[in-house]
Amino acid sequence: MSEEDIDFIKYARYHNISDFANFSLKDIITLQFLVRYREPIVRHLLYTEVKQFIEFKEMSPERKDISVSPDYEKKFYTHINDDKQLYPPSFYNMLNSLEEKGLVKYEQNVNGKIPNIEATPYTNFPPQLLLKFLINNNVMVSEDYREKLFKKFADLIQQRKLKRILSIWFSEYVMVPVIKMLSKYSDEQYILPKNGSGDLLSKTNIKKKNITEMISNHISAPEHIFDGILIPVYKKEPKFHNMTRDEILKETLRILEPGGLIMLVAIEKIPTTDNIFLDELIKLYSLSLNNRIFSKKELKVDMEKVGFKNIEISSYKGLLIGIGKKS
Numbered sequence: 001m002s003e004e005d006i007d008f009i010k011y012a013r014y015h016n017i018s019d020f021a022n023f024s025l026k027d028i029i030t031l032q033f034l035v036r037y038r039e040p041i042v043r044h045l046l047y048t049e050v051k052q053f054i055e056f057k058e059m060s061p062e063r064k065d066i067s068v069s070p071d072y073e074k075k076f077y078t079h080i081n082d083d084k085q086l087y088p089p090s091f092y093n094m095l096n097s098l099e100e101k102g103l104v105k106y107e108q109n110v111n112g113k114i115p116n117i118e119a120t121p122y123t124n125f126p127p128q129l130l131l132k133f134l135i136n137n138n139v140m141v142s143e144d145y146r147e148k149l150f151k152k153f154a155d156l157i158q159q160r161k162l163k164r165i166l167s168i169w170f171s172e173y174v175m176v177p178v179i180k181m182l183s184k185y186s187d188e189q190y191i192l193p194k195n196g197s198g199d200l201l202s203k204t205n206i207k208k209k210n211i212t213e214m215i216s217n218h219i220s221a222p223e224h225i226f227d228g229i230l231i232p233v234y235k236k237e238p239k240f241h242n243m244t245r246d247e248i249l250k251e252t253l254r255i256l257e258p259g260g261l262i263m264l265v266a267i268e269k270i271p272t273t274d275n276i277f278l279d280e281l282i283k284l285y286s287l288s289l290n291n292r293i294f295s296k297k298e299l300k301v302d303m304e305k306v307g308f309k310n311i312e313i314s315s316y317k318g319l320l321i322g323i324g325k326k327s
Contacts, residue, residue, distance in 0.1 A: 004121050008128060009290045013237040017133040020126045028127055031103060035124045040107050040116035051086045132288035162228040166190040170238040178232055194240060214241040224257040234264040235291045249306040256326040264322040266294040268315050294320055
């Protein structure tokens with residue numbers, strides 16, 4: 001793993017695409033083009049490449065007749081058929097903005113002009129964080145993902161309902177579809193979100209839900225109250241109320257009743273192949289989700305050292321699922 005990859009992993013564990021929420025798609029495209037060059041590139045050449053990419057359109061053999069289409073479809077096709085043109089002044093202004101953020105580096109000549117431009121170690125951060133966002137928000141909440149996760153959860157509790165279940169969310173927000181499905185398996189459901197992310201749930205019509213909180217590094221619940229706890233997005237660096245994952249697991253042990261179950265859901269490492277293109281995709285995937293990727297040994301050690309017993313770690317459809325009991 002390169003030094004740049006290591007830097008990105010350290011950064012991505014504490015930051016996400018929201019750091020670049022004011023970026024345009026043109027910014028992302030420009031950075032992605034620039035990062036391919038190992039040496040400085042002539043600024044106008046970069047402009048030409050980005051311009052050709054943005055303005056290129058495939059000629060469709062049949063133009064769709066949208067005269068009788070729904071209003072939203074007309075708006076969509078009108079929008080995508082608008083001319084998307086890029087001009088040197090706006091492109092160079094965009095580069096100036098990126099340079100001010102430390103994402104590109106200028107190489108000035110003796111006359112103070114800028115003939116060349118090059119990437120910095122941070123140029124690829126926004127595109128990689130965008131990839132991380134897309135994976136987390138498209139793949140990790142897909143219907144197929146939820147079905148497989150809850151099939152495993154149903155197998156775990158052997159189709160019986162739990163009295164009280166608590167879900168703890170290390171992710172930036174609570175996945176409402178997951179909360180809806182959890183309500184099928186419990187008489188009473190409690191949710192512990194990250195700071196400020198419980199507002200969304202208060203506006204849903206999900207029944208049997210209660211929002212709990214952290215108070216002085218303790219879950220606001222008495223001892224031995226839950227018979228099931230689920231952490232659907234288990235992370236190495238949870239960024240959760242300034243607590244480590246060990247501290248959080250110790251708290252779950254305190255509030256579980258004897259014989260209560262805990263289920264951690266992480267991501268299993270994908271082995272490389274002999275396909276250079278597939279391996280590059282696996283590398284990007286692994287960089288984007290490094291904070292959630294565990295080995296079976298790592299997950300078992302986490303659970304053992306806080307006192308869980310009867311631990312089972314299993315691979316399931318790319319997920320790594322740890323199940324333990326409070327003795």
